[in-house]
Amino acid sequence: MAGLSRREIDARGHPVWAEVDLDALRHNVRVLRDRAPGAELMGVVKGYAYGHGNPECAVAMLEAGATRLGVARVAEALHLRDRGIAAPIHVFTEPPVGAVAALVERDLVATVYTLDFARALSDAAENAGRRVKVHLKLDTGMHRVGVLASEVPDAVAALRGLPGLELEGLWSHLAVADVPDHPFTRKQLDLFEDLCGQVQRAGLRVRYRHIANSAAILSLPEAHLDIVRAGVAAYGLWPGPSFVGCAPLRPVLSLRARVIMAKDVPAGDRLSYGLTYELRRDARVITVGAGYADGYDRRLSGRADVIVRGRRRRVSGTVCMDQFMVDVGDTDAQVGETITLIGEDGGERVTAEELAELIGTINYEVTARIPSRVPRLFTGRAPA
Numbered sequence: 267m268a269g270l271s272r273r274e275i276d277a278r279g280h281p282v283w284a285e286v287d288l289d290a291l292r293h294n295v296r297v298l299r300d301r302a303p304g305a306e307l308m309g310v311v312k313g314y315a316y317g318h319g320n321p322e323c324a325v326a327m328l329e330a331g332a333t334r335l336g337v338a339r340v341a342e343a344l345h346l347r348d349r350g351i352a353a354p355i356h357v358f359t360e361p362p363v364g365a366v367a368a369l370v371e372r373d374l375v376a377t378v379y380t381l382d383f384a385r386a387l388s389d390a391a392e393n394a395g396r397r398v399k400v401h402l403k404l405d406t407g408m409h410r411v412g413v414l415a416s417e418v419p420d421a422v423a424a425l426r427g428l429p430g431l432e433l434e435g436l437w438s439h440l441a442v443a444d445v446p447d448h449p450f451t452r453k454q455l456d457l458f459e460d461l462c463g464q465v466q467r468a469g470l471r472v473r474y475r476h477i478a479n480s481a482a483i484l485s486l487p488e489a490h491l492d493i494v495r496a497g498v499a500a501y502g503l504w505p506g507p508s509f510v511g512c513a514p515l516r517p518v519l520s521l522r523a524r525v526i527m528a529k530d531v532p533a534g535d536r537l538s539y540g541l542t543y544e545l546r547r548d549a550r551v552i553t554v555g556a557g558y559a560d561g562y563d564r565r566l567s568g569r570a571d572v573i574v575r576g577r578r579r580r581v582s583g584t585v586c587m588d589q590f591m592v593d594v595g596d597t598d599a600q601v602g603e604t605i606t607l608i609g610e611d612g613g614e615r616v617t618a619e620e621l622a623e624l625i626g627t628i629n630y631e632v633t634a635r636i637p638s639r640v641p642r643l644f645t646g647r648a649p650a
């Protein structure tokens with residue numbers, strides 16, 4: 267879904283929207299670029315830019331100095347190409363071999379780690395009279411996707427025999443970089459260096475090596491190598507609890523919703539499904555036009571705070587699919603007022619980290635789960 271203006275959000279009656287501050291995103295990219303001055307920065311924009319919205323976020327990241335983009339799926343890459351983005355776009359996983367033509371035609375940077383896929387891709391490239399840039403994914407211990415250390419000699423031999431492929435990069439992914447000084451990270455870095463050395467010694471000239479995610483950009487300069495892959499920190503979210511405040515990052519996303527009904531309810535009455543919340547005194551109750559179908563998790567029922575007129579108020583009772591209620595006491599809240607579910611208002615701030623903690627997940631998931639029915643309102647300088 268494309269971004270909407272404030273006027274469109276009002277005219278279409280959207281009761282909940284995500285405000286995405288592109289200036290904050292650009293600022294964060296510059297901060298991260300400065301942390302890894304010798305490396306190119308890849309803006310990781312998979313998952314609809316962690317829920318923040320594409321192509322606007324992708325373009326803003328490129329404007330701030332990212333030189334390439336990373337996505338998980340071919341369809342995400344095509345969405346960016348269709349919107350005129352010409353920068354290199356890396357697809358982090360191999361799609362089924364039926365999709366190799368799209369990688370060739372749209373000049374995407376493919377990840378390779380299986381022989382069948384590499385062959386199919388090479389054939390497709392040769393048929394088109396081209397060479398496709400590929401980055402070989404090395405499994406250094408996370409065991410998600412990639413070539414195991416023991417398979418690297420075979421992979422090198424196979425790549426030599428595939429003329430449609432240009433081996434441009436070697437890369438891997440860190441499993442616990444968010445935990446400072448975890449010994450497994452050192453093991454992964456050492457193994458990666460060793461495997462890169464093997465490939466080079468076998469005579470393959472490879473221009474890029476990359477392994478650093480946000481946590482490694484912020485805490486492991488030795489992992490920066492030739493490209494750093496910046497995801498969560500670019501969105502002003504912390505890679506883990508020990509990183510909070512370690513760099514001057516600014517949160518990019520705020521989630522706002524409107525009061526869609528307000529009423530005075532007598533003491534002793536109960537609210538929402540399950541009647542779990544009882545009013546101790548007569549109070550104003552507001553119904554907020556956002557629910558779990560907007561990514562506002564049902565487990566936030568009775569636990570999360572929202573900001574009403576600059577003051578924290580607890581969600582009262584069960585979060586429904588499209589609404590939830592809040593007891594605002596004697597505050598005379600009115601229909602149409604904006605309240606804040608994530609973000610700042612009047613000096614108070616609710617963070618994605620705080621909501622994640624309440625429901626036992628990570629900040630990544632809190633923003634990534636905001637679905638497309640919630641319009642994105644982009645603020646800051648419009649992307650060119």
Ligand SMILES: Cc1ncc(COP(=O)(O)O)c(C=O)c1O
Nearest residue numbers: 310358439479480495496497498
């Ligand atoms: C392959 C790959 N690289 C980089 C990233 C970016 O990680 P982060 O958001 O922690 O910076 C991700 C995200 O999960 C990823 O899957």
